[in-house]
Amino acid sequence: MVETRRRQIEDVASSLFREHGYAGTSVRDIARGLAIQGASLYAHVASKEDVLWAIVRRAADRFESAADEAQQETFGRPVGERLEALVRGHVGVLTDDVGQASVFVREWRSLSPEHRARIGARRDAYENRWRRLIAEGSEAGVFVPADPALAAAYLLTALNGIVTWYRPGGPLSPRAISAEYVNLSHRALAPGRIDD
Amino acid sequence: MVETRRRQIEDVASSLFREHGYAGTSVRDIARGLAIQGASLYAHVASKEDVLWAIVRRAADRFESAADEAQQETFGRPVGERLEALVRGHVGVLTDDVGQASVFVREWRSLSPEHRARIGARRDAYENRWRRLIAEGSEAGVFVPADPALAAAYLLTALNGIVTWYRPGGPLSPRAISAEYVNLSHRALAPGRIDD
């Protein structure tokens, strides 16, 4: 299957890009991970950047889907609950495929100007969902009033930081991380006691 | 002055490493920023990695000094206040020289194995200060009980995220960022109302 080989390439590239960065990974490094020659990679991909672009695009799809789902499932619910669902969804995408998520979070600046602009717009739209929810909670008096842009940046970078230390199979399960991060995030915005 | 030229090199390199990463920046890129030839750089530095190492080491010094100062100034004070001082110090180092801080936060993996190990030990020690303070607050019942390692990772990556978006001279002053981030961080750990 052609599609399967593409995925293998992207998986190998994701983990190499995560570990060494896009610029620090050569086409031959990726090929080595697949036990083929460097030049043979071009039977499957148009360019090195093409691989990066595919990884970043798929990751963006997953973050957006997770947010869609979270917002649908908690439609009409209290804003704190909707925030928790958003956090849970985001952390889920992060831990489900750290390699891919890490590349999305940290390597998108290496894209070509055209692709960088396109992904930048999607990142902005995604971040705006968080800002709107935070603004809504602040206006409703449920969250402590805060600059929605700053608070969204704070939360998102705290969550995204997971890609710098998370290792599947490590001592902390995705569920444990998610539970703790949901609490920390909710508490950062809400005044009174939330749990415990 | 020899020292001054070294600093110029490190400053130019910091902002290039921040923007393009260590692997994505060539020795000739750095030289171009100083209006000299690529080979001329080697009159001042031993190697490209030598420049990275100098930047990372100086940043580590600054983070440690800020934490020392914060902990001295709040010695004997309530744990929440000590946490706030630690956050304020960390954010101050971040905004005082984002280029340098960004390289410390994101490019230290590009160091040679020996240097990476040495900086890794310092990073661990620094993070342990945060863990200990969080553990202390949890045990005293001032903070909501949380896994100190997870909570420290959450806070530190939230703060470090500043390097991904902060631009000196932008709409948000370092003071405004610091004030908001101090509140968000304190609230993430403490149950009851803190301010506002």
Next chain:
DNA sequence: CCTACCGATCGGTAGG
């Protein structure tokens, strides 16, 4: 700090 230069490696192509 410059010119001239080094071997190694880069992303990528041609032609099977």
Next chain:
DNA sequence: CCTACCGATCGGTAGG
């Protein structure tokens, strides 16, 4: 998917 190969660029050295 391979071999053979391309021009460009990499970090770095020699010798002023």
